[in-house]
Amino acid sequence: AQKVTQAQTEISVVEKEDVTLDCVYETRDTTYYLFWYKQPPSGELVFLIRRNSFDEQNEISGRYSWNFQKSTSSFNFTITASQVVDSAVYFCALSVETSGSRLTFGEGTQLTVNP
């Protein structure tokens, strides 16, 4: 069985601060995929990034960056110079090849960026 843990339930920062959202996963499969989704206050789920288990390169997209470390089973998400519009719930999720595209989600982290 798969498991995703986001230990940070809520994080509050002041605008322009950097913030890292933690994600730890568990799986026995050797081929798997990790995702981050954003849920803004309007409620929809927005896909941010996908990573496969064979690619440990970190990725940067504008103010967003992701650090994937198989050694610690972590896939952390950093927002640099946070903005009020980054306020949302962020979900980390995992799928494994043997279960098609079924996603196992973490509990989510509520990020609040204050002006």
Next chain:
Amino acid sequence: DADVTQTPRNRITKTGKRIMLECSQTKGHDRMYWYRQDPGLGLRLIYYSFDVKDINKGEISDGYSVSRQAQAKFSLSLESAIPNQTALYFCATSDRLGQGYNEQFFGPGTRLTVL
């Protein structure tokens, strides 16, 4: 127009009532999913369908049933609603190609309240 639509968007019902939530998609995807979101629990999979004739239970299927009327339509039913089924329900779709690789596209959600 949105690629994945859900109706109704909001519903208040009473204990014991039968209710159906509907999902339609124009993405041409074979795979469809139903999740529920509860605060602090993330999203949990209720049912999923890899094609019209392939329907599977997720991790929390008790009290729910589904129907895949066509490739584009996937309905979730609560035969006799109870208050702990109060939640935000999401429908999602994904392409069948690339086992586990493809991101899921989510509908806007249905907020269900059972009194």
